[in-house]
Amino acid sequence: MAPTDIEIAQAHTLRPIAEIGAKLGLGPDDLEPYGKYKAKIAPHVWERVRGAPDGHLILVTAITPTPAGEGKTTVTIGLGDALSQLGERTAICLREPSLGPVFGVKGGAAGGGYSQVVPMEDINLHFTGDFHAVSAAHNLLAAALDNHLHHGNALGIDPRAITWKRTVDMNDRALRQIVVGLGGKSGGVPREDGFLITPASEVMATLCLASDLEDLRERLGRIVVAYTTAGKPVRAADLKVHGAMAALLRDAVKPNLVQTLGGTPAFVHGGPFGNIAHGTNAIIATRLALKLADYVVTEAGFGADLGAEKFVNIVSRVAGFRPVVAVIVATVRALKLHGGKKLEELTQEDLPALARGIANLEKHIENVTRVYGLPAVVAINRFQSDTGAELDLLEGRVRNLGVPVAVVDVWARGGAGALNLARQVVALAQRVQSLPAGKAADPKGDGRKVRPPEGAAEGPGLEDAYPDGFPGGLRFTYELDEPIKAKIEKVAKQVYGAGSVAYSAQAERSIRRLERHELGNLPVCMAKTQYSLSDQPELLGRPEGFTLTVRDVVPSAGAGFVVAITGEILTMPGLPREPAAERIDIDRTGRITGLF
Structure with a gap:
């Protein structure tokens, strides 16, 4: 029987975090250790490296997933380890897992198999306390709002126009709609309220889009919590608690450094959901990683219609990030679902269903290359149930689209299972780098494509890539001044x-x-x-x-x-009939089992 993710992680000998930091040129004074194997990066590091050139940013996205997920995080980690094995100075940037999914459907969310970030138990559970700090700052604002109502409501807030809910990092459907202020006069002002899950909190999104602690404090002050009876917005700054909120987030704003099983440095920082919020890790972490590494691999939540769209139209605008390559993760099983196969039958070979489902992948490829203007490579994440005929069909169809493709086996082989993908990513990045000035980073774009210059670096499977011309640079989908x-x-x-x-x-x-x-x-x-x-x-x-x-x-x-x-999108999920929490346990030595 194959070992589980947690068994693989626990059998691995971790390297001291100082050794991992040294790979990026970080010394002991640059790290604020949280035990032996995880640390926060001190703020002075940014001041030292901010003038350095940026490395290549690789954005990992995906097709429309099944409820079980398609291994996008696992592929991200495996690709990072593969780039390290090729001798590239590499860092990975990921979001922190939410306890909701960890205890809900998916279980652990730190990668899988031999492509994991570790220590996986710490990362999946309390880690460095960032999620708790976000929850505390969010709920401080909620408490201040109700306290203001209780003490006379000098701002003239309309209790029926309060938009700020409370938050907890747990799937708890019973908290979606509640009533607060019960218990008589001393209990506050009765009103309807509710809870969000912490990754859906605006404080989480604000933390992940802030450039530093000062910027975070100013952004927190702009949060709209309610409207007055005259219809005027009431902000956190009006309640005078944004400074205290920032104080609670003083350490959470610092990037977290851990490692992969392959020893690649990994920044795991922030965790907004991709279907509710913008779905990418903190800008502060990615910005720092780009100064310290030649290749930075980051992911965006869910498919290219969600996380990647928001990365382009929100994150890139705020931070100035320009991905050079996008990796689109696809799986045979998900495409069979999109082709009409039942969820419980996805392990059965079905070439017609797969062929029909490839239309979903084609749309995501079009979004990345034509709408966003980014060169893409498709990573087929191999599962044990995939047959040779299915993999051949999918790989052939992608090649016929003129897009490079690689089958990856990172769950079973770690970085070694993504070496072909890594070579193609490097080759595509070199082609982008060799484009005429302005072509690789044109935020508006004109919809045209440019052919790669003569002598541009090639790689496995790239000789026929983009026969109609190379994507011409990042393009926003809309302008900010539009309605x-x-x-x-x-x-x-x-x-x-x-x-x-x-x-x-x-x-x-x-x-x-x-x-x-x-x-x-x-x-x-x-x-x-x-x-x-x-x-x-x-x-x-x-x-x-x-x-x-x-x-x-x-x-x-x-x-x-x-x-x-x-649609019917929920900001507070519920637990399934058999939540993953039922399989998680701990023994008398403190060893955790069943996390995934």
Whole structure:
């Protein structure tokens, strides 16, 4: 019987964190250790390296996944280890796992098999306390809001127009809608309230989009928590607690350094969800990694319609990041699901279903290369149930699209299972680097493609890649000065394939209010199901011409975007019938089992 993820991780001998830091030129004074194998990076490191040139940023995204996930984090880690094995100075940037998924459906979320970040028990559970700090800062603001109501409501807040909920990092459906302020006069002002899961907190998104502690403090002050009876926004700064919130986040703002099983340095920092928030790790961590490494591999939550879209339109705008290559993770099993195969039958060979499901992958390739303007390579993440005929069919179809492709086996082989992928990533990065000035980093773009110059570096499977010309540089899907509806509709039609967008009466009112209060010039963060290109999880494959329904549009002013809520997306998930928590245990020595 094959060992489990946690058994593989526990059998591994970890290297002291100082040794991992030294690979990036970090000395003992640059690290603030949390035990032997994890540390935070001291703020002075940024001041020392900020003038250094950036390394190559590799963005890992995926097709539309199944509920079990397609191994995007595992591929990210395996690719990082493979680049290290090729002799490249490499760092990986990942999000911190939320306790919700850890105890819910997926179990541990630190990679898998021989492509993991370690110590995996620490990373999956309390780690360095960042999630708890975010929860505390969020709930301090909630407590201050109710305290203000209790003591006379000098700001004139309308209790019916309070938008700030509480948060906890756990799947707990019973907390979605609650009533607070019960218990008589001393218990506060009774009102309806509710909880979000911590990765959906605006404080988490704000932490991950801040450039430093000072910027974080200012952003926290801009958070909108309610409206007055006159319709004026009430912000955290009005309640005078944004400084205290920042104090709670003083250590959480520092990047966390750990290692992979292959010894590659890994920054695991921040954890916004990709279907609710923007779905990428903290800008501070990625920015620092780019100064310390030649190749930085990061991932964006869920498919290229969610995390990658937000990386381009939100993160790249805020941080100035320009990925040189995107890796699209695909699996045979997920594509069979998109081709009509039942979830419980995905381990059975079905070439017709696979062929039909490839339409989903084609749309994600189009999004990355044509909409976002990034060169892409498809990584087929191999599962034990995949047959040779299925892998041959999928690999051949991708090659026929003119896109480089590699089958990876990183769960079983670690970095050695992604060496072909790593070589193709390096070759593509070199082609981007050799493009004429401006072509590889044009944020607006004109939709044209440019052919690679003569003598550009090639790699396995690249000789026929992009026969119609090389993608010409990062392109935003919309401009910030466009109306909110125009931004939503460009994402819906260009990225998702929608035919139209419908707005509820509440969404119409919210959009008018946002634009009236000068919040209409922010990027749009789409809250959408991860299981379909549409807002309807049952529409698999490549749906086209559907109507996307926007239920509401709410400000996330601290993070610096507005959130368009579509479909039946939930900001507080629930546990499944048999949660992963039932399999997790600990013995008298403190050894954890069953985490994944």
